[in-house]
Amino acid sequence: MKDVLHEIAEKLDRLESIDEAIAMAIELEEEGREYYLERASSMEHETGKSLYKFLADEEKKHAEYLRQYRESKKAPVVEFEYPDFKASFREEFSDKTLEEVGVLLGALRFEHKSEFFYEELAKKATDQEQKEFFENMEDVERSHYRIIEELLDYATQFRMQT
Template sequence: MKDVLHEIADELDRMESIDEAIAMAIELEEEGRKYYLEKASAMEHATGTNLYMFLAEEEKKHAEYLRHYRESKKAPVVEFNYPEFKVSFKEEFSGKTLEEVGILLAALRFEHKSEYFYAELAKRSTDEEQKKFFESMEDVERSHYRIIEELLEYETQFRMQT
């Protein structure tokens, strides 16, 4: 069985243009947004809902960045402000901790996959501006990963090795 990260690399190898890769990236971002909106509506507590709404908005911004880049061939400035969910999240976990942790683990996997995707695009870029744009997207995805990782650690007292 092939690792999903190797599948991404293989799929990128088969692509004929950067526009094709950007289209795939937009699909990934839209898929993530849909997932986060679905999970936000399923949460019983405000902090969980706020986390997933924040991530859904981030995915929406990423798709917009990618569309802008595809249309203008100029890299937009990728912005990210690290939110603070950690303090109140512990109080907000319900009696469904395992289910909530499972949702966080799925989100963690999605963000890791996205981070890897942008890292691969950056490695394959021949244009310096394009490379920096994809590296910025990779950095933001890594920040999302860290947010989720912190919440998991806070709730479970378990530290993932990254």
């Protein structure tokens, strides 16, 4: 079985233009949004739903940033505010913690894939503004990864204490 990160790297190597790369990035963001909305609908507690809706909204924003960049060839300002879901999760982890952890692991994998994708695009950038735009997108994906990782740490510590 081929590693998903190698698959992305191979696809990027075959791209002929930055426009193709941006189209691929938009697809990835839309795929992520659908994944998170699907997961939000399967969560029993409100904090889990809020987390996945937050991530779905983030993916929607990313796709819009990419569309703006493709249309104007100017990098939009990429904004991100780091939320704190841990306090809410403390109160709401259910008796289905393993199921919830499984969903978080899927999200973690998706964010890692996205981070790697933007890292590779930044390496292939043809000018400084383009490079900085993709690095900013990479940083935001890494922040999503950290949010999920913190929740996984909290979830597994919580489970071990009970």
